[in-house]
Structures are given as structure tokens and as C-alpha cells.
Amino acid sequence: MSTTPDTLKTLEVGNRSYAYYSLPDAAEALGNIDRLPKTLKILLENQLRFADDESVERDDMQALVDWQKEGKSSREIGYRPARVLMQDFTGVPGVVDLASMRAAVEKLGEDPARINPLSPVDLVIDHSVMVDEFGHATAFDENVEIEMQRNRERYEFLRWGQQAFDNFSVVPPGTGICHQVNLEYLGKSVWTKEENGKTFAFPDTLVGTDSHTTMINGLGVLGWGVGGIEAEAAMLGQPVSMLIPEVIGFKLTGKLQEGITATDLVLTVTEMLRKKGVVGKFVEFYGDGLKDLPLADRATIANMAPEYGATCGFFPVDDETLNYMRLTGRNDDQIALVKAYCQEQGLWREPGDEPVFSDTLGLDMSTVEASLAGPKRPQDRVSLKRMPDAFAKVMEDDGKSQPSTETGKLSSEGGQTAVGIERSFEHNDSQDVAYDGQNFRLNPGAVVIAAITSCTNTSNPSVMMAAGLLARKAREKGLATKPWVKTSLAPGSKVVTDYLAAANLNDDLDALGFNLVGYGCTTCIGNSGPLPEAIEKAVNAGDLAVASVLSGNRNFEGRVHPLVKTNWLASPPLVVAYALAGNVQCNLATEALGEDSSGNPVYLKDIWPSQAEIAESVEKVNTEMFRKEYGAVFEGDETWKAIDVPESQVYQWPESTYIQHPPFFEGMGREPDPIEDVDNARVLAMLGDSVTTDHISPAGSIKPDSPAGRYLQEHGVKPVDFNSYGSRRGNHEVMMRGTFANVRIKNEMLDGVVGGETRHVPSGEQMxxxxxxxxxxxxxxxxxxxxxxxxxxxxxxxxxxxxxRLLGVRAVLAESYERIHRSNLIGMGVVPLQFPEGESRQTLGLTGDEEISIAGLADLSPGATVKVTLKNADGERTLEAKCRIDTLNELAYYRHGGILHYVLRKMIGAA
Structure with missing residues (x-):
């Protein structure tokens, strides 16, 4: 007999009936949940709905209720999200894995059609467009054509997947960024499903193969990013194994001041939460400041949860949620259901709500100031007025800065003098450049990329309109973008183009070079394309520390462009302003951007639009824009429709440098092999703090002389056709060659060497x-x-x-891990180990010459310690390292050699 509380009820909304699992009824059996954070109420409902006394027990639900006593819990639960979201960079390898699983199942004598997504999957092709063409009217069309040429093999494969798999939809290229499409169209706040003759209603939840899946938290949808491996398991019916998290309450009060943007707010929130320490925790926003915070601003804050380290950044459902759903064209029945369901279940935000949290912090939004973040971490906020000092610190650390004694001039036909920016500093490595009919001096701090890009900000009409209005006012004053700046506008959906056109702002942005270059992730993910040849030569010749300014969420080293050493996150209007200034050493708070036609200095305050002007433009955004652009969202253009693919259950792998049959399931039997200890391993790399997945994973451009570049050339691919690592994620041969190949990675086994090099031991050879x-x-x-x-x-x-894993790494030994990567290592059969408290590679004096043995892997239990022996010429020592396999599910994945092996065996009844 089930021990789960009987909570199934019926909710009448209009003339429709919905079955649902009642949280108030559960509270009668389990205890009061009135002050339980809304995120945990959503997890509780999920447990009620999937309770089976095996994967979900009554004690799991009780643990969620009892969480209120201490604000934390050590209980592991199995969580099943309603759906999965993918972008194409992570989605292609996901579909490759599914196709490989079908092949493996067929080889084991089973029906390959058993491998199918069991939960709805939406894959949005948004990561493949690059900024090859920019600054002119046909840039968009030309970039789209190049994108289709480069990626045809990948797109043919995705078209095959669309027809081969059930529950799998593809949003074609040129539509928008997955998170913006999710926010504006896919997300429902309350999901429904037909089952056993009933329509069940439950919270809209998801996991996504992109960390910024959290953006949907702004719509009251609980979702976060996972690795493609974990997402594949979720879509194949496996629960996401998780410890009940701590929930940090972030109280918002007050309002933003005149001239302050949502971007300034999110950079402030990111800084605060990083300092607080919220890695692996939920963040839930509350407070009366929410009543005046537009949903687009909420989504901006939710988007950057990975940057502040949290699993999610959740905003509860309220009237603003409904207003946004109405604006974006959700139907009346859906909106009525969201209100009724959330109010019935205690998921509706009420004025004065004060849930119990693990810990809290707060922000009076009236104290937020104009900000950027950089030069290489999104949590390193810099106030606008301090930007010259921040860059000077970069130069000081680089040992290159020296005072200026003369002013550089910008000369061109009918040209102008660059006011202010060359006065700040002059460096002995500045370069004279002739480009596009103009001659100028390129100094350190030069903004060589100014990009309005990324889901964080292009989903927000207020900052996009502000950028357009600032461009209009600058144009009226006679200002122009500096000639060394590569400008681009890459909206997250076609709706942005519609509302900029409705406000008559497209021409003004175009006049400053911010022409449309594509609908998708561009500069923010490293798809910035090449700099003009003359600029690249100057940067290389002077080893110049130049800058990018982008409205994105990531600015890690080597991410935006390999030649751009400093990268600064900023609001769209500030992106435009820095394109006008041309150098981050210009103090936009006090120095002129340039001169008007009469020779008078023009300051940022002279062209910054007022809140009233921005609000008037935002009024141009209307529901018909969303309905028009999303009316046929899955159809694509004629080129997409013309792609011909074979109708087959098992993929026939062609000769391709984009899609290859991966080796993960080679030699796989119905039963897993026993786990063996690690004996006499060598160190492949010894790395420092805050090593990112951008450092580890292949990303950005492929260098001709790199292992991946050599492989492609050996297979007849010319460097001009290399495309990016991201576009070739379906080819393991390229990707394993690009792992740890980031141009900025620093392997401490080598002195003074930057890049993907190591020392082979014991030969001592560098390679x-x-x-x-x-x-x-x-x-x-x-x-x-x-x-x-x-x-x-x-x-x-x-x-x-x-x-x-493919490089042969059996274990990683680190001081601490970010949540997603730790999970992904286990999902690939690599064991994550943690140094004992107070110990590190530094305290132990490790050099990378050590032989390492790991004992106890065959008898692991979650959170156990294992014996690590380190042996070098001076002798040997042992450590009791903590194994960061934290849950029983993770242990099962590891024992099977990875999560996909476990899932495959389970689906054919062998696990």
C-alpha cells in the first residue's frame, strides 16, 4: 500500500477541468508549508506527482517540508522536469548520442525505436551564426548564407533527428536565441499533459543544455542548465538526482533611478551573490520591489544565475507574469489556468511574502549605479566612472602602462578629432593603422568589438530601445563610431527587429554600424568572427591589450576573441557609447565622446535617453509582433525546408567532418565491467583556480596549427572552412583534440607558457x-x-x-568544483576527487612529475574518501581525498561507465 498522501484533486478553470496534485492537501498530511520557498513547493509537487515508493518515497516529501526547520537538508531526491531545452552546440552531440544509443541497442539485438525522448524536447538552432559580415545593410543575409554553407551537414543531421525521434522539435536557424524563444513562446508557467483520459496541470519545469536556461525563472518557471549528458538522461525518463538545496532569499526593495538600466541591476546582483557564495544553491527573489520590476528585468536577473553561481534565480508568478504572457500572445485559457493554479497551490506571490530561507540578503534598487563588469569575470563589477582605473590596473598588472605625453589624432576624409580617449594614456606599443580609407593610431584599451548580443539583454525592450534612442541622439549630434570598432546587432528574436522598426530606431543603429548580423548567440559565445586584417595585424604587432564591450553574460579569457585581452559586459546603450568613444580608457562619466558639428564637446549625459523616452518607445511593443513571429516558429525558411534527409530509425553515418559515430559505446556489454583502481597515473595538466569550462572545452575558432586544425586539413578541410569548435561538436575527433586547447589556459607544469601545452613525463618533452x-x-x-x-x-x-574522458583521464583532483561540471565528469565515468581541507597542489608542492595511484574505487559510497598516493623522486605521500560522487544515482552512473550506459542498459532491462 502506498504511503504517499492522497492529494489528487480537480481544478475548474472556465469551462475546463484539470487534475492536479494539491499542495494544501499534502500539507495536512506532512506539515505546514505556507512559508516554504516557492521553489521547494515546486519540488514538493513534483515528488507528489511521481511518488511510487521507489524512486520517490514519502520520506522525500517529508524532508522537503522539514527543510523549514534548519533551511537545509541532506536528503537526495529524484526530480523529473516537464521538458528539456537544447541549443544546437550542445544539442547536436546530444542527438549524436541518441543516434549512437540506437545503434548500440540494435547491436545488442534490441529494437532501436525504444530509444526515444520520453519528455518533450525543443532544440533551438541559435549558436551557429557568426559575425563574418558587419556594418552594412546586407550583413544579415550574407551571414545567414555563410551559416547554411558551413553547417549544412549538421543541419541535415538535425533534420533527420526531427523526423526520426518522437517528442523532439527543432526551431530552425535565424529564429532567435533558445532562452529568448523559451521566454517569449515556449514557456507556459503551468504545463499540461493528457494522461488516462484526464488533463493534468502542474508547474512548468525544465532542464536545458545551456547554463542560461535559468532565464525562464523570470516567468515563474523552475529551470536550470545541465550538461548534455544529464539532459539526455532526463529526456529518456531518468530523474535528475539532486540534494534538496539551500535556498537563499534575495529581497528587492525600491526602484531604479533615472538613467540606470536592468543591466546595471543584474551586474550589481551578480557581484553581491558571488560575494555571498551561492554555488549549488537556489536563489529566490522576493520583496515588495518586485511589484515595480518588469518581467523583462526579472528575466535579465534570472539569466545570469550561472554568473552569480546559483543553480537558479527564481521569481514567483504574479500579475506581472500574467501581463507578460498576455503581451507575448499566450492564449486566455492558459493565462487563466496559470492564475488559478498558482493561487490554489500557494505559488502566487502575495504582497509581504516572507518565506523561510537558508539565508537572506537584500538590495535597495535605488542605490544601483551605472556599471560594467570585467575584464575577464562577470562578477567583477566596475562602476562606469571607475572604468579608466580598472583598465589602468590591467595595464599595471601587464607591466605596460606609462604616462601619455601627446595626443593621438584620428584623420580621415571629412574626419574628426577623437576627443578625450587618446589623452588618457599613450603606450609604447601603440600602432599606426591604415584601414578602410582612414589613418589612425590604435592604442591599448581600443574598443575593437562593440556588440549588442546575447539573451541576457536582447530580450529586454527597455535596454534595446535605450540603445536605439542613444544612437539617434548621437547621430543628431554628428557623432560616429570609431573606424577600428567592429559593431554588431544580434537580437534574440525577430520581435526585437519589429519593435525597433516600430519606434523608427533601426536607421539610427544602422548609421552607427549596428546593422543586424543575425538572430542568435554571436559575440557572447565567441562567434564574433574575425577582426579586420589591418586591426588584427596592429594588435599582434604591438601585443596590444585591446577591449571588447558587449551586452552579454560571459567575458572569460579567450572567449570573445583570441586577440582581445579585456572584455567588458555592459548594457546595450553603453555598448553604443563605447563604440563612439572608441576606447575604455575614456571616462564616460566626465569626458566627451566627441564633438558636434559646431565643435562643441558632446558628453554621454547629452545623449542618454530619459526614462520617459524609453517608456514611450517600449509602448510600441505589441502582441501582434509576437504572434506574427512565432506563428510558424518550427517551419524555417525555404533553404531549411529544402534539406532532404532519409527516413530511417538508425542513422547511417556519412563521411563527414561535422558528424562522427562516437566511440562511447564501443565494446559495451549488457553488464558493466568492474571498477578498477587507478595505478601509476601521470598528470596531464595542473591548473589553477577558477578554471572554466571555456578553458577545458573546445570553444571559439580553430587554429590551423592546432591538433584539431591539423586533423581537419588532413581530411581536406581548408582553414577558411574550419568553422568553430562549437559547430563541430558532433565530431569527437575534432573535440578531443580541442580539449584543454584554450589559448589562455595556464598549465602550471610549464613556466611562462600560455595555451594548451603540457610536459610529457618522464621524457620531459613539451607538446x-x-x-x-x-x-x-x-x-x-x-x-x-x-x-x-x-x-x-x-x-x-x-x-x-x-x-x-576521451583523452584518457580517469580522475580529477581539485580543491572544489562547480556543480554542473562535477556532475558531467561523473556522467562520463571520470571520478571527481577533492583535496582534504587545507591541502592543495601548492601546500603539497606538486610539480606534475608525480605518479598518482587511487585506491578504493571499487567500494565507493556517496561522499566517501579514497586513498590517493603521490610518488615522486623524493618519495611518496598519501592523502584521504573526498570522492565527490555525492548521491546513489551518481554512483550508479559511475559504476556503469557513465550515465548514458546506465540509461541504455535500463531501457533494455539490463540494469
Missing amino acids: SIYDAAMKYQQEGTPLVVIAGKEYGTGSSRDWAAKGT
């Missing part, structure tokens, strides 16, 4: 990490990676784990 891994593989030597704190921060890149 690429890939070449060393293959040499070790030939020698039969297992490998270990050693790292510092926060290993694997950043995006949920599954190739950071897949590539690690």
Missing part, C-alpha cells in the same frame, strides 16, 4: 595536451588532472567532460 594524451595512451598510462578552486565554472559544456 600539446592532446599529443601528450595520445602518447600516454600508447604507453598504457592512465591520466589525472590536478586543479585549484571552483574547477569547471561557467557554461554547462558536456564536451569539457567528454573530451576529458
